[in-house]
Amino acid sequence: MIRSKNTKERILNAGLKEFSFHGYAGTRMDKISIRAKINKAMLFYYFSSKENLYHEVLTHAVRSIIPKIRNIILLEQSPEGFLEKLPEVYIGFFTKNQDFVKMVAFDFVQKTDIVKAAFEQAIGKEFHQGPRLVLKKIEKWYEKGEISESDPLQFMINIVSLCLFAFIARPILEAIFNQKIGDEQFIQKRIKSVINLLKQGMLK
Amino acid sequence: MIRSKNTKERILNAGLKEFSFHGYAGTRMDKISIRAKINKAMLFYYFSSKENLYHEVLTHAVRSIIPKIRNIILLEQSPEGFLEKLPEVYIGFFTKNQDFVKMVAFDFVQKTDIVKAAFEQAIGKEFHQGPRLVLKKIEKWYEKGEISESDPLQFMINIVSLCLFAFIARPILEAIFNQKIGDEQFIQKRIKSVINLLKQGMLK
Amino acid sequence: MIRSKNTKERILNAGLKEFSFHGYAGTRMDKISIRAKINKAMLFYYFSSKENLYHEVLTHAVRSIIPKIRNIILLEQSPEGFLEKLPEVYIGFFTKNQDFVKMVAFDFVQKTDIVKAAFEQAIGKEFHQGPRLVLKKIEKWYEKGEISESDPLQFMINIVSLCLFAFIARPILEAIFNQKIGDEQFIQKRIKSVINLLKQGMLK
Amino acid sequence: MIRSKNTKERILNAGLKEFSFHGYAGTRMDKISIRAKINKAMLFYYFSSKENLYHEVLTHAVRSIIPKIRNIILLEQSPEGFLEKLPEVYIGFFTKNQDFVKMVAFDFVQKTDIVKAAFEQAIGKEFHQGPRLVLKKIEKWYEKGEISESDPLQFMINIVSLCLFAFIARPILEAIFNQKIGDEQFIQKRIKSVINLLKQGMLK
DNA sequence: GATGAATGAGAGTTCATTCAT
DNA sequence: TATGAATGAACTCTCATTCAT
Numbered sequence: 001m002i003r004s005k006n007t008k009e010r011i012l013n014a015g016l017k018e019f020s021f022h023g024y025a026g027t028r029m030d031k032i033s034i035r036a037k038i039n040k041a042m043l044f045y046y047f048s049s050k051e052n053l054y055h056e057v058l059t060h061a062v063r064s065i066i067p068k069i070r071n072i073i074l075l076e077q078s079p080e081g082f083l084e085k086l087p088e089v090y091i092g093f094f095t096k097n098q099d100f101v102k103m104v105a106f107d108f109v110q111k112t113d114i115v116k117a118a119f120e121q122a123i124g125k126e127f128h129q130g131p132r133l134v135l136k137k138i139e140k141w142y143e144k145g146e147i148s149e150s151d152p153l154q155f156m157i158n159i160v161s162l163c164l165f166a167f168i169a170r171p172i173l174e175a176i177f178n179q180k181i182g183d184e185q186f187i188q189k190r191i192k193s194v195i196n197l198l199k200q201g202m203l204k
Numbered sequence: 205m206i207r208s209k210n211t212k213e214r215i216l217n218a219g220l221k222e223f224s225f226h227g228y229a230g231t232r233m234d235k236i237s238i239r240a241k242i243n244k245a246m247l248f249y250y251f252s253s254k255e256n257l258y259h260e261v262l263t264h265a266v267r268s269i270i271p272k273i274r275n276i277i278l279l280e281q282s283p284e285g286f287l288e289k290l291p292e293v294y295i296g297f298f299t300k301n302q303d304f305v306k307m308v309a310f311d312f313v314q315k316t317d318i319v320k321a322a323f324e325q326a327i328g329k330e331f332h333q334g335p336r337l338v339l340k341k342i343e344k345w346y347e348k349g350e351i352s353e354s355d356p357l358q359f360m361i362n363i364v365s366l367c368l369f370a371f372i373a374r375p376i377l378e379a380i381f382n383q384k385i386g387d388e389q390f391i392q393k394r395i396k397s398v399i400n401l402l403k404q405g406m407l408k
Numbered sequence: 409m410i411r412s413k414n415t416k417e418r419i420l421n422a423g424l425k426e427f428s429f430h431g432y433a434g435t436r437m438d439k440i441s442i443r444a445k446i447n448k449a450m451l452f453y454y455f456s457s458k459e460n461l462y463h464e465v466l467t468h469a470v471r472s473i474i475p476k477i478r479n480i481i482l483l484e485q486s487p488e489g490f491l492e493k494l495p496e497v498y499i500g501f502f503t504k505n506q507d508f509v510k511m512v513a514f515d516f517v518q519k520t521d522i523v524k525a526a527f528e529q530a531i532g533k534e535f536h537q538g539p540r541l542v543l544k545k546i547e548k549w550y551e552k553g554e555i556s557e558s559d560p561l562q563f564m565i566n567i568v569s570l571c572l573f574a575f576i577a578r579p580i581l582e583a584i585f586n587q588k589i590g591d592e593q594f595i596q597k598r599i600k601s602v603i604n605l606l607k608q609g610m611l612k
Numbered sequence: 613m614i615r616s617k618n619t620k621e622r623i624l625n626a627g628l629k630e631f632s633f634h635g636y637a638g639t640r641m642d643k644i645s646i647r648a649k650i651n652k653a654m655l656f657y658y659f660s661s662k663e664n665l666y667h668e669v670l671t672h673a674v675r676s677i678i679p680k681i682r683n684i685i686l687l688e689q690s691p692e693g694f695l696e697k698l699p700e701v702y703i704g705f706f707t708k709n710q711d712f713v714k715m716v717a718f719d720f721v722q723k724t725d726i727v728k729a730a731f732e733q734a735i736g737k738e739f740h741q742g743p744r745l746v747l748k749k750i751e752k753w754y755e756k757g758e759i760s761e762s763d764p765l766q767f768m769i770n771i772v773s774l775c776l777f778a779f780i781a782r783p784i785l786e787a788i789f790n791q792k793i794g795d796e797q798f799i800q801k802r803i804k805s806v807i808n809l810l811k812q813g814m815l816k
Numbered sequence: 817g818a819t820g821a822a823t824g825a826g827a828g829t830t831c832a833t834t835c836a837t
Numbered sequence: 838t839a840t841g842a843a844t845g846a847a848c849t850c851t852c853a854t855t856c857a858t
Contacts, residue, residue, distance in 0.1 A: 433634065433637040510721060518633060535788075539788050562801060562805035565785065577772075580721075583724060586740065598769075605761070605810075608812065
């Protein structure tokens with residue numbers, strides 16, 4: 001019993017690593033089983049197919065993440081608090097879950113439907129309601145004259161872009177600018193820079 | 205002669221499409237040949253291997269792009285002009301070359317070395333010098349008190365993030381916010397939003 | 409367990425047959441798998457590549473043969489005994505292992521290094537020492553005035569030529585002289601003829 | 613005109629080299645055309661197929677060889693002269709036409725019918741009559757008490773084996789005995805050794 | 817639950833051969 | 838004659854998946 005739980009967990013972890021490194025198509029079931037130190041047939045015993053394993057890895061990861069983010073997004077009522085807290089939480093989370101970010105970032109581009117389904121399944125109705133609520137909240141901030149960005153979608157994209165991009169594009173940025181990205185020092189700088197830019201740039 | 209030039213070009217175009225849609229591992233030589241309407245063996249006749257074809261597709265694409273961007277980055281002397289022109293050029297370019305962006309964005313994450321090599325090969329010494337010069341220029345702006353961001357790397361990452369992210373993450377954003385991204389209207393809004401944010405947020 | 413051992417053995421046998429009939433380049437993995445009555449993929453499961461399978465078939469065959477020959481060559485102390493026993497053993501062996509002989513004979517001509525490596529690996533140090541010891545022994549026989557051939561290398565080549573050639577060139581000889589070669593009767597005649605020729609021609 | 617003759621000749625020469633190095637299956641039309649410094653399509657223009665080119669290369673080679681050997685075999689009337697002259701001519705010839713020997717030796721083992729056909733076509737009726745006449749001649753020598761070998765086939769095989777084997781098996785012998793084979797010195801030694809062995813061993 | 821062996825459907829690649837010029 | 842481009846069949850090898858134990 002315990003052992004099997006262990007096995008399943010090990011597969012999910014190994015799957016996350018492999019899928020995030022090589023994408024769906026580039027991932028080999030063989031490699032996953034080796035990384036998980038179990039027999040390849042067990043992958044199919046537990047997850048029945050590559051596609052399904054992928055799906056479950058995704059769902060598993062999404063499920064462990066969503067709650068941490070949801071609260072800040074939904075509960076925070078002032079734009080100032082929103083712009084101050086979100087970058088810290090986002091960036092902190094992304095740097096601690098690079099595998100997950102890579103995997104999602106990756107496959108959202110080509111396997112949109114699967115990733116979307118994973119999100120929907122993992123967070124249920126909120127998948128549709130959450131964003132809508134946030135957008136509405138932002139809209140109200142604009143109506144009240146608290147922020148300068150009139151389009152709530154642009155408002156959100158601005159935030160997410162600044163928080164996420166550097167950690168997805170890390171290798172390319174490191175290559176181009178010839179500097180290390182991802183160490184503690186960089187992360188602190190990044191958080192500060194993003195908060196400054198957002199607050200100075202979008203608050204009234 | 206004419207025929208052959210056509211063929212090679214057709215392969216490169218088909219390759220760009222396929223690689224950008226499915227990534228390296230997910231791309232099938234078969235599909236490329238079908239898209240290019242040529243015999244599969246021709247792929248190997250001209251490019252000798254999948255890996256090499258990939259490399260050449262990348263180099264080909266990079267080579268056609270770089271010059272267009274270089275000038276703005278290197279020539280613009282005032283931070284205001286920089287922050288006004290760059291987003292327009294970047295976003296305009298990215299939306300017109302989504303395949304290329306997808307392909308590069310994609311593989312920079314896992315095939316960093318190959319992509320890096322393609323860039324280096326395509327733009328030569330400037331690959332290293334260009335970024336350095338830009339960073340120095342930004343540093344001087346800060347020293348002169350013209351901008352509020354003290355770290356030139358963060359300065360650049362902020363710009364690139366805001367311009368690029370939405371177009372890489374387009375499917376995920378469309379799914380989450382349930383809105384179309386990429387049409388002319390969105391693009392114009394995006395450009396405005398980014399310029400506003402950058403100018404208001406980083407100029408003094 | 410039993411099943412697998414069987415399979416590997418079957419592949420090696422089928423490989424020996426095919427390689428000896430068609431040479432390395434002319435052999436098809438498909439045919440080997442059919443002959444071995446297993447799925448083609450198993451060839452790669454067990455041997456990972458055609459080249460490696462070839463190598464292992466060779467090594468396997470060499471390993472099973474060497475010990476039988478070594479003793480006679482090294483232990484026999486009188487030239488008379490040497491020339492009497494060697495042909496019988498050699499010819500007897502070659503006729504019973506025509507596949508092996510063909511394969512080795514064949515590829516020693518063009519794939520020398522691989523065959524050489526197989527021998528070296530199969531018989532270890534003796535690959536170098538064995539021949540040297542034999543040549544020295546022959547040299548002493550000449551010094552003692554027991555044989556008429558002064559060059560030990562020619563001495564050995566004479567023996568090997570007479571024993572081996574007919575069985576390598578069997579098809580050509582059958583075609584030219586329009587006679588069957590290889591049946592029991594022929595073999596007995598051949599052994600006698602060779603022994604006679606060698607003893608009468610090289611003993612003093 | 614002249615040029616075409618040149619081309620055809622060049623193809624035949626290149627073919628001989630390639631076929632003798634790699635065997636029929638291992639030979640690439642591409643490589644032949646490169647070696648001959650002509651366009652690959654010309655191979656088919658002149659010889660219509662690989663098999664046919666192979667056939668013609670063989671015939672061409674056989675045709676240039678046969679006459680030189682025929683005379684000695686058929687004309688020599690005394691066994692002593694026979695055993696003295698044959699090795700010299702044979703070995704001399706084989707060392708000067710190693711490519712041909714390799715090619716024939718090679719493919720006689722697996723492509724017997726093709727090689728046989730080439731011989732028959734090249735030397736016509738003599739292909740069957742020649743050997744018969746020789747065997748009869750040898751039989752008579754035995755009846756007259758001039759030689760000790762009663763079986764004429766063994767008699768011939770003994771000769772051919774001693775003359776040919778070393779040059780076919782050259783790489784294997786060089787590997788095993790760690791000595792160079794094929795230089796002028798070796799050849800002279802070989803001829804002497806063979807003549808001695810044959811005369812001492814088969815003459816009465 | 818767990819394992820090693822087995823399978824079948826492709827994947828990339830090669831190669832003799834043909835076509836258009 | 839001569840060439841570079843094109844073709845289709847075949848080949849080696851891979852990989853998700855299943856079977857037997």
